[in-house]
Amino acid sequence: KAGVTQTPRYLIKTRGQQVTLSCSPISGHRSVSWYQQTPGQGLQFLFEYFSETQRNKGNFPGRFSGRQFSNSRSEMNVSTLELGDSALYLCASSWERTQYFGPGTRLLVL
């Protein structure tokens, strides 16, 4: 089976802009989770979607949002970008309780 795919792999944005990241889970996986990884905070949970519904949400401001489509593909959006949003954004596709990570999208905010 193909693994989790994320697009784009790299992004450079400026403060105040918004960004949309995309994730395609492993075929047959219906749950998609998003994480932010930074050197200072490590890996932090953003949110999880299952069957187009957000089931869990981490402690991030409302500027961070997401959605899931009927084919299980998911997108996350960050509005009004701040310098501190520079990070590796990871999508994970789940089978039962096990999560498999995609390659990530590295976002740099200037």
Added chain:
Amino acid sequence: QKEVEQNSGPLSVPEGAIASLNCTYSDRGSQSFFWYRQYSGKSPELIMSIYSNGDKEDGRFTAQLNKASQYVSLLIRDSQPSDSATYLCAAGGRSDYKLSFGAGTTVTVRA
């Protein structure tokens, strides 16, 4: 207090030795535990999952779980230079898919 804490690194071991990684968690409701390996510049890769008290072995890797002590460990036997990476411990709930990660322990295997 962080939900998941890992022993501070970095950990340097000679090739062929055993690397021992430790992790404690604070949420007694945690039911699922995972070890991920992350090479520099790459995404985390699942090594082991463990849900019940005791040991679970997979090749050169052994995970141990002690829910009473809220402790999870990972042993890497016959360490190879290719094992040099950051190892992340994660804990999850019974049914939710939110994982809490430790800060990671960086392991260097000296040839």
